Amino acid sequence: MKIEVNHVSKAYKDTKALDDVSFALSEPKIYGLLGRNGAGKTTFMEILSGHILASEGEILVDGEKPFDNQRLTESICLIKEGDNFKKDLKVKNVLKIYAYFYPTWDQKLADELIREYNLSLNAKVKTLSKGMASALGIIVGLASKAPITIFDEPYIGLDAAARKKFYDILLEEYEAEKRTIIFSTHLIDEVSLMFEEVLILQEGKLVLQEEADTLREHAYAVSGPIQDVEQFTSDKEVFQSKQLAGMMTAYVFGNMVQAESAGLTVESIPIQELMIYLTEKEGAARHVAS
Ligand SMILES: Nc1ncnc2c1ncn2[C@@H]1O[C@H](COP(=O)(O)OP(=O)(O)OP(=O)(O)O)[C@@H](O)[C@H]1O
Numbered sequence: 107m108k109i110e111v112n113h114v115s116k117a118y119k120d121t122k123a124l125d126d127v128s129f130a131l132s133e134p135k136i137y138g139l140l141g142r143n144g145a146g147k148t149t150f151m152e153i154l155s156g157h158i159l160a161s162e163g164e165i166l167v168d169g170e171k172p173f174d175n176q177r178l179t180e181s182i183c184l185i186k187e188g189d190n191f192k193k194d195l196k197v198k199n200v201l202k203i204y205a206y207f208y209p210t211w212d213q214k215l216a217d218e219l220i221r222e223y224n225l226s227l228n229a230k231v232k233t234l235s236k237g238m239a240s241a242l243g244i245i246v247g248l249a250s251k252a253p254i255t256i257f258d259e260p261y262i263g264l265d266a267a268a269r270k271k272f273y274d275i276l277l278e279e280y281e282a283e284k285r286t287i288i289f290s291t292h293l294i295d296e297v298s299l300m301f302e303e304v305l306i307l308q309e310g311k312l313v314l315q316e317e318a319d320t321l322r323e324h325a326y327a328v329s330g331p332i333q334d335v336e337q338f339t340s341d342k343e344v345f346q347s348k349q350l351a352g353m354m355t356a357y358v359f360g361n362m363v364q365a366e367s368a369g370l371t372v373e374s375i376p377i378q379e380l381m382i383y384l385t386e387k388e389g390a391a392r393h394v395a396s
Pocket of ligand 1: 121
């Protein structure tokens with residue numbers, strides 16, 4: 107399903123959660139949606155899921171607006187950080203409701219995952235630990251097989267082993283059947299290798315949309331005497347630099363071979379580090395793929 111985001115803004119009283127954001131997600135891929143606290147990620151995911159309306163602009167999914175649109179909402183599954191399910195429901199009834207709602211629901215997968223995560227079908231949601239409630243969210247998200255499945259920090263309370271299980275199953279399911287997966291996380295180092303395309307929001311604006319492979323291949327650190335590095339990077343996109351004792355390291359997007367032939371020291375940057383840097387740094391380079 108094609109997602110088009112056209113000049114979307116969302117204002118709350120004093121806050122612009124999204125500020126004139128435009129981009130497109132054209133293919134089924136695993137998208138990493140990153141950004142610091144309050145960057146606007148959840149707001150974007152809620153508008154895309156048809157839960158809230160944009161103040162300006164629109165999101166179109168296959169040309170239609172998601173708000174109040176059953177055909178679309180049954181194709182989009184949003185799993186949030188918590189409070190995904192009514193507290194008085196039993197696990198088995200949560201599963202029944204979602205099985206009924208999503209035409210693409212995979213009961214076999216849901217059963218398998220319930221066993222994997224050791225959830226009791228008769229337990230009420232309110233008796234589940236945080237980790238178990240997160241596991242239930244993950245199970246629903248995966249088993250929905252919704253063509254657009256969105257995970258917004260879905261793993262609160264899950265330990266590292268349970269999170270790894272989630273990533274493994276997500277990848278396995280995705281390989282078996284490609285769908286659009288939008289993954290928002292602060293645990294970038296754990297999941298960055300899974301992303302095929304990365305989007306970074308900063309203070310309500312989109313500051314980066316790029317193929318993860320491009321980031322992997324074209325981001326590097328170049329070091330040498332200040333003058334040489336400055337000269338080399340003068341026509342390049344520098345997203346960070348630091349100087350010490352007459353030497354300079356600049357982090358750039360571009361062609362590594364060029365830097366090597368200029369006699370500078372060149373090192374590639376691990377994608378996790380790059381993403382962590384880009385999301386943490388104020389005023390990250392604007393690098394939005396056209
Ligand atoms: N219902 C609301 N009422 C008022 N302000 C809101 C509301 N929802 C979000 N905001 C504000 O909008 C901004 C963006 O919030 P949002 O939750 O979309 O960010 P986020 O990137 O998901 O952050 P986090 O990583 O902390 O979850 C924040 O400043 C937040 O305080």
